[in-house]
Structure formats: structure tokens, C-alpha cells
Amino acid sequence: MAAPISKQLRGYCKQCQHYFLRTRISTKNYCLGDQRFYVSVPLKRTDISSNFHRVIRKYGLKTGPDFSSFLQIEKTKSVNIKLNQRDEFAATPYLSLDALSGRKRKVFFDVYGCQMNVSDTEIAWAILQGNGFEKAKSVTEADVVLVMTCAIREGAEQKVWNRLEYLTALKKKRVSLKSKPFMKIGILGCMAERLKTKILEREQLVDIVVGPDAYRDLPRLLAITDTGQTAINVLLSLDETYADVRPVSLSRNTKSAFVSIMRGCDNMCSYCIVPFTRGRERSRSITSILDEVKQLSDKGVKEVTLLGQNVNSYRDKSGGQQYSVGQLQLPQPDTSRGFITVYKPKLGGIRFAELLDKVADIDPEMRVRFTSPHPKDFPDEVLSVIQERSNVCKQLHLPAQSGNSCVLDLMRRGYTREAYIDLVHHIRSIIPDVSLSSDFMFGFCGETEEAFNDTLSLLTLVQYNVCYLFAYSMRQKTHAYHKLQDSVQQKVKLQRLNKAVTLFRELAQQVNERQIGTLQLVLVEGDSKRSSAELAGRNDGNTKVIFPKIKLPSTTSDDKISETEIFPGDYVVVEIKSASSQILKGTPIQHTTLQDFYRFKTAIS
Numbered sequence: 001m002a003a004p005i006s007k008q009l010r011g012y013c014k015q016c017q018h019y020f021l022r023t024r025i026s027t028k029n030y031c032l033g034d035q036r037f038y039v040s041v042p043l044k045r046t047d048i049s050s051n052f053h054r055v056i057r058k059y060g061l062k063t064g065p066d067f068s069s070f071l072q073i074e075k076t077k078s079v080n081i082k083l084n085q086r087d088e089f090a091a092t093p094y095l096s097l098d099a100l101s102g103r104k105r106k107v108f109f110d111v112y113g114c115q116m117n118v119s120d121t122e123i124a125w126a127i128l129q130g131n132g133f134e135k136a137k138s139v140t141e142a143d144v145v146l147v148m149t150c151a152i153r154e155g156a157e158q159k160v161w162n163r164l165e166y167l168t169a170l171k172k173k174r175v176s177l178k179s180k181p182f183m184k185i186g187i188l189g190c191m192a193e194r195l196k197t198k199i200l201e202r203e204q205l206v207d208i209v210v211g212p213d214a215y216r217d218l219p220r221l222l223a224i225t226d227t228g229q230t231a232i233n234v235l236l237s238l239d240e241t242y243a244d245v246r247p248v249s250l251s252r253n254t255k256s257a258f259v260s261i262m263r264g265c266d267n268m269c270s271y272c273i274v275p276f277t278r279g280r281e282r283s284r285s286i287t288s289i290l291d292e293v294k295q296l297s298d299k300g301v302k303e304v305t306l307l308g309q310n311v312n313s314y315r316d317k318s319g320g321q322q323y324s325v326g327q328l329q330l331p332q333p334d335t336s337r338g339f340i341t342v343y344k345p346k347l348g349g350i351r352f353a354e355l356l357d358k359v360a361d362i363d364p365e366m367r368v369r370f371t372s373p374h375p376k377d378f379p380d381e382v383l384s385v386i387q388e389r390s391n392v393c394k395q396l397h398l399p400a401q402s403g404n405s406c407v408l409d410l411m412r413r414g415y416t417r418e419a420y421i422d423l424v425h426h427i428r429s430i431i432p433d434v435s436l437s438s439d440f441m442f443g444f445c446g447e448t449e450e451a452f453n454d455t456l457s458l459l460t461l462v463q464y465n466v467c468y469l470f471a472y473s474m475r476q477k478t479h480a481y482h483k484l485q486d487s488v489q490q491k492v493k494l495q496r497l498n499k500a501v502t503l504f505r506e507l508a509q510q511v512n513e514r515q516i517g518t519l520q521l522v523l524v525e526g527d528s529k530r531s532s533a534e535l536a537g538r539n540d541g542n543t544k545v546i547f548p549k550i551k552l553p554s555t556t557s558d559d560k561i562s563e564t565e566i567f568p569g570d571y572v573v574v575e576i577k578s579a580s581s582q583i584l585k586g587t588p589i590q591h592t593t594l595q596d597f598y599r600f601k602t603a604i605s
Helices: 045-050 052-059 067-071 115-129 154-176 190-195 197-201 215-225 274-278 286-298 352-362 380-388 405-411 417-430 449-462 479-483 490-513 594-604
Strands: 009-013 018-021 029-031 106-111 144-149 184-189 208-210 231-233 256-260 303-307 323-325 328-330 367-371 395-397 435-442 466-471 519-527 534-538 544-548 552-555 561-564 571-579 583-592
Touching (some): 106 115, 115 215, 115 256, 115 303, 144 154, 154 184, 154 190, 184 215, 190 197, 190 274, 208 215, 215 231, 256 286, 286 303, 286 352, 303 352, 352 367, 352 380, 380 417, 405 417, 417 449, 435 449, 449 490, 466 490, 519 544, 519 583, 519 594, 544 571, 552 583, 571 594, 583 594
Parallel strands (some): 106 144, 256 303, 435 466, 544 583
Antiparallel strands (some): 534 544, 571 583
16 A cells, blocks of 8 residues: 655655655655656755654645645536546546546556456446556556456466566566656556455555455556556445446457446355455446447447346446336246345346347347356246247256255255256257356365266256366355365365366267257358468357358359359358367358248248
């Protein structure tokens, strides 16, 4: 934390009648008055240590805040400043408008973790871009490096610590280059909230620490660091959704986009840190979500993914509306059969089924996905919307975590093995061609060999298209940390993980081989990573499809046949020729549209 101002004063500036501050990164003195480095007239030690207030009255500290500054905040709220922030941050009495401006400083984002972190990065970038910051092409040219972090597992955090050591070394090199501004390093996201002051104290690796609900405060926090101080804001909010911030993509010409619809989680699974780093559930208004999706459609985006820590528990209560799809009215909450929650029933509001239906209606040629859901929030209304809307992808993420009922009970998941299997069968009865993915962890507290074998048997029974498999790592603050014992040895965890990975790859190979000979609608993403002579895209089930980069025959308006190239964002019909456990390979047949493909598919089925 920053030292008291009486300990930071170094001298008095005759040029502008302000004080200098001691700084960690320069032998020069930083003037509070016009925010520049000068040679100063030293203050007497006795003035600073024993007669500080008289020094203040004598020389006039004009920039630093005093009690009257905060009393005046209401009068300064009307200042017209381009901040894209809430009113309380729009006018900071102890910082000038110029200090809050980015002044064309270049920002580089280093992103770790889930899709939600990618979305948060786009929100943070929108806020900074609106305040005069520019995007850096590489970390070496950046004036500000912001690391978006993940705290879900220990391995993810260790990657961030290693990255910070590299960035700190880069920052020290920058100090010797007097022609460039000093580099600022910031930690954003879940790890920032979880570790807080530890990040600031550990070898002073960073300048700012910003939690998931404090991105609006980034300009102010960066301005504070200009005086050599560190800054932190990790306060969690009960209502922050960034609904009024339009995210700015970090990738140019992308044809897919993330749309955050809710934040936080109320499930309180015993192993999970998310409720403690992301806070309680709160949903954006349906109007703001539909407006954002409409804007993305107008820009040519061909696929949107609705995001949330518990995305299908979405509940917009801003207008007092009830859940309604068609003629159905459900004032009571509805969950998957056989599933329970740890919290009291929630009533009212627009639910996920209606939101999904309205998003799909905006652009029939734009694919719609969503992640990450909880299995308890798949009532029949949601499944019916997925089946009926051709542009809602028939791909569901059903995180099981374990295949053993006793372990699931310790995890506080709210369902048994039998209830989960019943849900899978029910989903496939409504959506026969659905693709399923899941999460599993191995070595959770008290997991026996028998419980592990139950998880392997669930993998075999369900036949997932995609699985994310991890060894369990205990997180502080969680229920498991306080109430359970991490009894499974790390060696055993890794052995079980490796065995599960081997089994899943064999099963996924069989699942994908069943696609050979089928026609798949592929949304083209761009060149394959392995060869510029091939293109890559994803099918409806979110499996990667690789095919040759060739021109395809098409019919012109005067009924002549010509050849056209394939570009990112095109829908292409691909005949699958081979498969591995992770990808499909095929031959492109023709260009098409999403609706034309499904009309053709319906006609031949």
C-alpha cells in the first residue's frame, strides 16, 4: 500500500507552487502540480517529520485531496468527461481531467482462462479506448500491460506468476530507456480479487490490481500510479453487469463474438472459487442484450455465444415481467427433474428460454451458442427452443464433474448420478442429434477407486463429443477448503486423470468416426494453423473441421457457372472423409446459407 503523503514528500517546486513526491522508479522528483519530473528544492527534515501541517499551509498543497475535496464531489459530477463510467467515478476531485486521460498510451492485454475472461477483456478495452488509450501490437511496445487472470485452478495461477516475473524484468529494462514512458503492470480478473494485497506485496510486481466488478475504475487507478503509487479496487458488486458498455473486440475482422448476459454464481459448489471471485448472480436487462446482438449482426458477425458463470440461470427482473414463451406462463422457478439448489427458490423475471428465443429471432443466419450452463437449469422450455430454432446450435455443455453420487453430494452439485443420466436421455429424446460436452475433475476430497470407476463408466455411457478433464486442486475460501480434507495424493490424481484422458480419446474417436460420410454445415474461421493450403471452421456441434482451400462452383444471376473463393464467415457444406478424436476432415461441396442448409437437411430426413 502507498505510504502516507507526509512520508512521500520530497521537495517543493518553485516553478508551479506544488510539492514533489518520492518515486520508486526515478531519481528525479514528480511534481503534483503539472505531473512532470523536475529538480526540486529539498524540504527540511524537521518540516516533514514534526511540522507537516505548517508546511502544507506555508507552501500550499493545491493538488492533493483534503476533506473539503470530498464535500465538493456532488458539484463536480456534472463535468462532461468521456469516461463511460458511473457518476461516482466520472469526476474525481483530486485528479485532473488530463490525468484521467490515456494520452494515447498503448495498452496490451494478456488473457488467461475462460471465455468470460475474453469478454471481460473486451469490456476493459472498451472503457480504456473511450478514455484515450490505444492498443499495442506487442507487449514490448506497451506502456500498460494488463493481465486478465484465472483462479479456478492452481496451475492457472502459477502461469500468471511466471508471466509477471517476465513483465517485471521487461519493465526494469524500460526504466533505462528515458525516451519511453515507464511501463505499468496490472492484474485483472479472478486472481486479482482472490489474492488482493499479496499480489502488490510480492516483490512489487504490479502497479494496479482490479477485480471483475471494477473495470470502470481503470482510468482512475492508472492515473494514481502516475505518482509512483500502487492502486487496488477489488470490490464486488451486487448489480454491476456492464450493460451500458459495448465490448470492443481485440481481434480484427472476427466473425464470432461473446455477449455476457449475467455475472456471478449462487450455486456454491464446494470446490468452486467463482462465487468468491465473481460475486452473486445478477443478470443484464434483456433489452440491452438484444440491442448488443443486433449491433453485432449489423456488423456482419455470424456467431454469438451468450456467456455467464451460470448462463442458463439468467433471470431479468428489471421490468417485473414473468417467464413466458409463447402462451406458456411460469411464475414459479423450473429446473431439470431430479435436481435441487442450495439457495431458496427465485421467483419472477424473464428466464433464459425467452432470452434465447428472442436472440435467435434477431438474425436467422447468425448462429447462437451459450456457455457455461448448470445441468439443473435445463427445463423443457429451454430444450424446446434449442430444437425448434435452426440457428441455435444443437450443442450443450453438461458439466458433470463426477460420475459418483457420493462425490457429487460432497461437491454440493444438487443431483445424483442417476438424475444426471436421466437428464442426458431426456435431452436426446427432444434433440436427437445433440452434441454433448462436459467437465470432470479427478481426485476430489474422499474420491475412492470405486468412485473413480463410476466416472469412467459415465464417460463410456454418455459418449461425449468434447470433455475438459482436470486434476482437483483445492482453493482457499471454498466450502471444501474449510470443511473437507484433500485426501487424495497428487500422484494418484494425475494417474486417474491420465487414465480418463486415454479413455475419452478412444471414445471421442468413435463418436467422430460416426460422422464420416455426413454433410456438415461449417462456419469458416480462417486458415488452418498447420497449413495455409487448408481452411478451418466449426460445425454445429462445435467440432473443428479442416478442409482444402479451393474455389467452389456457384451460379450467377444470369445462370452461369463460376468459381468463388471461400472466406472467413462463409457457410460451406463439407462432406466428412476422416476423423480423429479432436477434428474432422472433409471436402468442401458448395457455399450455402444456414437456413438453406437446414431446409435441405429437413427435406432429406
